[in-house]
Amino acid sequence: MGNHCTRIPCCKKVCSCICCCNRRNKTQARGQKGSYFIKGKVHPVSRMEKWEEKITEANSHGKILVVNFKASWCLPSKTILPIYQELASTYTSMIFVTIDVEELAEFSDEWNVDATPTVVFLKDGRQMDKLVGGDAAELQKKTAAAANLLLRQS
Numbered sequence: 001m002g003n004h005c006t007r008i009p010c011c012k013k014v015c016s017c018i019c020c021c022n023r024r025n026k027t028q029a030r031g032q033k034g035s036y037f038i039k040g041k042v043h044p045v046s047r048m049e050k051w052e053e054k055i056t057e058a059n060s061h062g063k064i065l066v067v068n069f070k071a072s073w074c075l076p077s078k079t080i081l082p083i084y085q086e087l088a089s090t091y092t093s094m095i096f097v098t099i100d101v102e103e104l105a106e107f108s109d110e111w112n113v114d115a116t117p118t119v120v121f122l123k124d125g126r127q128m129d130k131l132v133g134g135d136a137a138e139l140q141k142k143t144a145a146a147a148n149l150l151l152r153q154s
Helices: 023-031 048-060 075-090 105-110 136-153
Strands: 042-045 064-070 095-100 118-123 126-132
Touching: 042 048, 042 075, 048 064, 048 095, 064 075, 064 136, 075 095, 075 136, 118 136, 126 136
Parallel strands: 042 095, 064 095
Antiparallel strands: 064 118, 118 126
């Protein structure tokens, strides 16, 4: 394995097959503008004002906020993105956002993000579930469970 990022060591905790944290890959990923494009019903959060807007929207409408803490240079984060986008299009009763751990590092620390991707499910501003790693099947399962919880409460 290459040099690991000391901030968010995704390879050591999430991906055992390749090292996406080595310095060369990290530099290349940052240099390619638009290489980590977010589309559809997923809202990128790069400022605290946007976070406040989305958490307020979720709370005031009784929605679940699904937060994907990701790193643009991390392969598991990139791999899970299409699934996350598909879930956002499927479960329109929830709000899906992404937060780059390097753009909002202190905020990511507040949520105890130790590996990427980390997906947190929030209801009324409180964490109701969490998934660490790029397990697509588990993400789908947890998202469906959260959606079912909303249906039961309606």
